[in-house]
Amino acid sequence: MNNLGLNTARAMNWQCFLETRGYNPGTRDGQLGPDSWKAAQKALNAWGWNAGTVDGVVGTNTIEALQRFLNHWGWNAGTVDGIAGTQTKNAFWNFNATC
Structure with a gap:
């Protein structure tokens, strides 16, 4: 399991986002x-x-793709470097505030 810093509720929002x-x-x-x-x-990949x-x-590829996705939509994941650092985790956290 790798929640990239998300708690259970926010991880459920990510799962909801994907499912919907x-x-x-x-x-x-x-x-x-x-x-x-x-x-x-x-x-x-589809997007x-x-x-x-x-x-x-x-x-690395998954993190880079997630960083590009988050940056594109204005969530500021920082430099696309494939590292799930603080800025990427914060952007992912903020993106998943709701489903």
């Missing part, structure tokens, strides 16, 4: 495991952010 856009994260339980990240990778292989692993 047609990507199945598995059980909406606030635990971002492989099913949730596979759904995120599929979504990020053109290039998360790479859909394997459910939160690696």
Whole structure:
């Protein structure tokens, strides 16, 4: 499980966001495991952010895609460097305030 700094409620919002856009994260339980990240990778790839292989692993490509996504929508994840640092985690936290 890798919630990238999200608590259970905010992780559930991320799962809700993915699900409402047609990507199945598995059980909406606030635990971002492989099913949730596979759904995120599929979504990020479909939207053109290039998360790479859909394997459910939160690696450099997935983080870079998430950073590009968050930056594009004005959430300021910082430099696209594939590192889930404080700025990226804060942007992800803020993005997931609601579903």
